Every structure is written in structure tokens, then in C-alpha cells.
Amino acid sequence: MRALVVGGSGFLGGEVCRRGVAAGWSVVGTCWSGAVGVPGVAVRRLDVTDREAVRRLVAEVRPDVVVATAYRTDDWTVTADGAAHVAYAAAEVGARLVHLSSDALHAGRPTPYLDDDVPTPVHPYGAAKAAAETAVRVVDPGAVLVRTSLILGEGSKQIQLCRDALAGRATLFTDELRCPVDVGDLADAVLELADSTVAGPLNVAGPEPVSRAGLGLLVARRHGIDPAGMTTATTTAAGLRRPTDVRLDSSRAVTLLRTRLRGVTELLAD
Template identity: 65%
Template sequence: MTYLVVGAGGHLGGEVARRALAYGHRVIGTYHSAPGEIPGVGWRPLDVRNRVAVRELCAAVRPSVVINTAARYTDWATTADGAASVALAAADVGARLVHLSTDALHAGRPAPYGDDEVPSPITPYGASKAAAETAVRALHPGAALVRTSLIIGDEHSAQVRLCIDMITGRASGVLFTDEFRCPVGVEDLAEAVLELATSDYAGVLNVAGPDTVTRAGLGELVARRYGLDPLRVPAGSLNGMHRPARVVLDSSRAGKLLTTRIRGVRELLDHRPE
């Protein structure tokens, strides 16, 4: 099978591409500024904001599966319009589509969010991801849309790097004590995405970690894993910032549907690297 991984130069996209290769598939990975360093991937430059370019690439590659991990926090055209372009192109060639979404499209509340909850964004990024979902569902009704949370990996991943930089003073700011999320390991998430790619599941599916932790709590776990002092975690409150405070995804449907085991953040970060 041919897999087209849109955004393969990124953290999750790269992991998806590596695993798809390991399963023996042909993998075409797109990048915006520079190709990744994954041997075996056929790299193609792509600006998802260019609808014609997206359709031409899909028509040339004829993928069996398209996995869209491309998004930018401050760029509506990439996140929302780009998702529409990818969905339309995938539908044109009859490809299976798995679209990556986020818990950031929820406003936050005490109760967990189910898979079929209507988006309630309060930030521009959340609004762009909600718009992306609407476009994907309209243009490619058979697509699987994966809502996930903070994606963590090794010390080079963005979420872990942020914690390390703040703890060591290389970055300013605080890790919030009252912002709750369900972090997920990049390897587990990539495996779940690839499992969905070979299924016929359509619609939204929450795929997040089973542990609910604060940003500050994540920082403490990262500190212990990398031999840093947890007491040096710069912790602070949201203090009325316009951000979702508590977003807990109920991933029980994914737990029943998928064979992939999604580990909790405490299990992922409970040991020091070699």
C-alpha cells in the first residue's frame, strides 16, 4: 500500500512514516520547509494552503491511505483550509483518510468529553481545528478524525523540550497548575493512527492518554525522568488567561475499538533514559 503522510517532517508525522515503512508500505512524506531524515521515505515539498498542489500530488502518487498531521497554531490557512484541501484530494483518488485533530477545540469543563461532543473553541487555534473537522467530515464522510491531547516523546519532542527548557531556565514562563490534559506518547498515537488507517471507522475518535495531569505535573514527571530537580519546575496559575483549563478526553471507545494500548504519561516517564 502507498501511504501519503502529510506533515511527515513533524513529530507525529515522522513517527507515523517510520512505522508505516516498518510495516512494508511505500511511504510518501510531505514537508513545508525541509525534508525529514527518515531513510526510505519519498519526500515531496507541499504547501497545503495550495489546493491545486495538493490535488496534483494526490493524483500523481495515487495513495491508498492519506494521513494528515499538518497544522500550525497561528495559521488558519494551513490548519483549516489545508485540511479541506487534503480531504478533497483524498476523496478524489478514493484514498482512506485519517485526520489528526486536537482537544484544543473544546472550551474546558469539569466533566470528560466524549467522542461525539460538538466543538466549543475559545482560542483561534481551537477554532481552526474545529473548522478543519467540519470541512473533513463534509468532503470525506468516511474519514477517521482523531482527537488527541499533548503529544510527548523523548527530550527532542516539543512538549518535553518545553518542560526541560523552563526547568533549566532556558525558557521563561510557567507551567500551569490548573490546566489539565491527557498526554499521549507519540509511538502509541502513531500506532493507533496506523491501525485506524486499515479500519473502516468513520467520524471522530478520542485517542488520548489515560492519565489526567496538569502542565506543572507533567513538568515534574519530565524533571524526574531526566535527572532534574522537580522543585525547580516554574509553576503558576492561569490567572484568568483565555485558555481551556480542564480538557479531559474520554477515550473508552478507542479502548474498545483498537488493539493498540495507549500508555499513561506516568508509565511513559517513570524511568531515566539510558
């Protein structure tokens, strides 16, 4: 299998690269300003907002599969337009496309979201992820759109946010519920999906919902930190418009995949 991981210098992209190499794949990883830093991975610089540059690289690599993980929370051109460019280039060479999406494209509701629930974004990043999905589905109906949640693991920005809040340097919201997933579990699921024919949106997240504040308490317990100094609030009190109760029902992924998606309590056990 020859794989092109767009966004290989990112947290998830780097893990996909590592596990792809370990599985015996030939892996090319792209980066913009950082470095992939994974032994055995060929590195290419790529600006996903440059449509012709994306087409040239994909035509050069001729991958069997393209894993699209690149995004920027504050940049529509990277998150939405970049995804469209990658999808178009992958389709041109007949490559299988695994597009990484997010629970951030949902607004939040009392019941869990199913795989095919229509996006209801309430902030710019969610809207960009929804637009990216639309573009990918139009360009390549056979692509799989992996809707995931907060990604945990060594070096995770989600864990660092919790540590910052425990030190009083950030705020964790009590009304934002997510289904965190381990970066290794998610990467293994991506590799499985790359070698499958699953198409359309697929929720791939942990089975255990937790609020961001609850995640902070689990991180405190895991690392032996006194949670007394943790700063919390509600999104309403903070005057923010953000997704709130966004729980993903990943039961279909559980039946399709060999990878076990572990819950947050297990991941952050003492």
C-alpha cells in the same frame, strides 16, 4: 498499502512514516521547509494552502490512505484551509483519510469529553482545528478524525517546554489538564485506523490526566532535575484565555484498537 503522510517532517508525521515503512507500506511524506529524514520514504514538497498543488500531488501519488498531520498553531490557512484541501484531494482519488485533530478544540469542563462532543473552542488554534474537522466531515463523511492530546516522546516539544520551565525559562499552568500520549502509541493507532472503516471523531489519548505543571514534575523526576526552580501559574492569573480541564475519554478507541495507549506515569517512569 500506499500511504501519503501530509506533514511527514513533523513529530507525529515522521513517526507515522517510520512505522509505516517498518510495516512494509509504500510511504510518501510531505514537507514544507524541513525534511522528512526517514529512510525508505519518498519525499515531496507541499504547501497545503495551495489547493491545486495538493490535488496534483494526491493525483500523482494515488495513495490508498492519506494521513493528514500538518498544522501550524498560528496559521488558520494551514490548519483549517489546508485540512479542507487535503480532504478534498483524498476524496477525489477515493483514498481513506485519517485526519489528526486535537483536544485544543474544547474549552474545558469538569467531566471528560466523549468522542462526539461538539467543539467549544476558546482560542484561535482551537477554532482552526474545529473548522478543519467541519470541512473534513462535509467533504468525506467516511474519514476518521483522531482527537488527541499532548504528544510525548524523544524530541517532543512538550517535554522541552517542561525542561524550559524547570530552568525558569517558561511557565507551566496548574489548571490545564490533558491526557498525554506517546508518539509511538499514537502512530501505531493511526496505522490501525488507516486500515479500518472507523469514521467520525475518535478520541485517541492516554488514560491518565495530568496538569502541565504535573507533567513538569514527572519530567523532573525522570531526568533527575530539581523541580524547585519550576515556574508555574494559572491561566487566570496569567490573563490568558486557553482550554483548561480537557480530559479525553478514549474508552471507545481502547475497544477498537490493538494498540495499548500507555499512561503518562508509565511513559515517564524512572
